[in-house]
Amino acid sequence: QSALTQPASVSGSPGQSITISCTGTSSDVGSYNLVSWYQQHPGKAPKLMIYEVSKRPSGVSNRFSGSKSGNTASLTISGLQAEDEADYYCCSYAGSNTLVFGGGTELTVL
Amino acid sequence: QLQLQESGPGLVKPSETLSLTCTVSGGYISNSSYYWGWIRQPPGKGLEWIGTIYYSGNTYYNASLKSRVTISEDTSKNQFSLKLTSVTAADTAVYYCARQPTLKYFQNWGQGTLVTVSS
Numbered sequence: 512q513s514a515l516t517q518p519a520s521v522s523g524s525p526g527q528s529i530t531i532s533c534t535g536t537s538s539d540v541g542s543y544n545l546v547s548w549y550q551q552h553p554g555k556a557p558k559l560m561i562y563e564v565s566k567r568p569s570g571v572s573n574r575f576s577g578s579k580s581g582n583t584a585s586l587t588i589s590g591l592q593a594e595d596e597a598d599y600y601c602c603s604y605a606g607s608n609t610l611v612f613g614g615g616t617e618l619t620v621l
Numbered sequence: 622q623l624q625l626q627e628s629g630p631g632l633v634k635p636s637e638t639l640s641l642t643c644t645v646s647g648g649y650i651s652n653s654s655y656y657w658g659w660i661r662q663p664p665g666k667g668l669e670w671i672g673t674i675y676y677s678g679n680t681y682y683n684a685s686l687k688s689r690v691t692i693s694e695d696t697s698k699n700q701f702s703l704k705l706t707s708v709t710a711a712d713t714a715v716y717y718c719a720r721q722p723t724l725k726y727f728q729n730w731g732q733g734t735l736v737t738v739s740s
Contacts, residue, residue, distance in 0.1 A: 512684070514667065547726035549668070556717060556730040557660075557668065568728070600668050604725045608673075608681040615667040 512605045515540065515613035522619040528589040531616045533601030534582060539611055541582035545604035548577060548586045551615075552597045560599075561586060588618075596620040623647040625718050625731035633712075633738050639705040643718030643731060644698070651676050651696045656721035659692060659703045661714040662733070669714075673724055674701055681724060708738045 516534040523529040533546065540546055544564045549557035559568050561577035564584060574589045584603070588595055601613040629641035643657070650657055658673035672682040674692045682690050686705070694701040705712060715735050719727040 543725075545725040549727070556733050557727070558730070559726065559728055562726040562728075602668075602670070602726065608724055609683065610670040610673075610725070612668040612670060 512539065512609065512611045515601055515603060515611055517599075517601060517613040517616045519614075520617045520619065522621055523588075523591045524621045525591055525593065527591050528587060529591060529618065530588075531586045531599050531601075531618070533584040533586070533603075533613045535584075535603055535605075535611070536582055539603040539605040540579065540584050542606065543604045544579065546577065546579060546584040547602045548575075549600045549602065550595075550597045551600065557600065591620055593620050623720065623729050625720065625729060627716060627718050627731045627734040629734060629736070631735060631737060633708055633736060634740050635709055635738055636707055639703070639708050639712060639736055639738070641703045641716055641718075641734065641736070642700050643702070644700050645720075646699070648720070649696075650694055650699055650701055653677075654722065656724050657694070657701045658719045658721050658727060660717045660719060660727065660730075661712075662717070663711075663714045671703065671705075671716075673721060675724075710738050712736070713738045 548561040551557040565577040605611045659671040689706045691704045715733040717733045718731045720729040
């Protein structure tokens, strides 16, 4: 299966909100409410931020939220902070017990 | 607290087999509530799911790697392992192991280990 499509980069100023999109197909994102999002700081392992489209794991700030419409999932970060600067990856269940990641988005906090 | 630690050679020659082990502490891989997966990330690139194993021994693989990948478990050592055969430079990556509450997402990650394929 092909990788999900994410913008290469997004940016925002402290306090603003940004949204990162993750576009798949009717075979993955569009068919299942099983999209997850990961934050990765340089040189570090990814960290789960959102699972099953919009659920937040314990300990993740409520500034992070997820949604989905059709074949596109979105991660929104509100009240942007300097510590949010990182790479973000989406991942979707793609049927037949397989998973597919997005190409990643670099978030810059201006 | 759950911890996952990858281990294995940092350098593998082309055409040989890459072998990595993930040692789990603070939890048991025989716990039926979890799956255990491998993900890799080539330098400067994105994440790629390699495959996942369930405590029962059932395995699930990325179709693009399936012919070269084997994931196995050793419950007596609380470890699970990855073997990737016939490696090329394109297999150079940081390899992560992770715990999955369901097959569908990765909850806890190891720190990752860099494997370089070079002669």
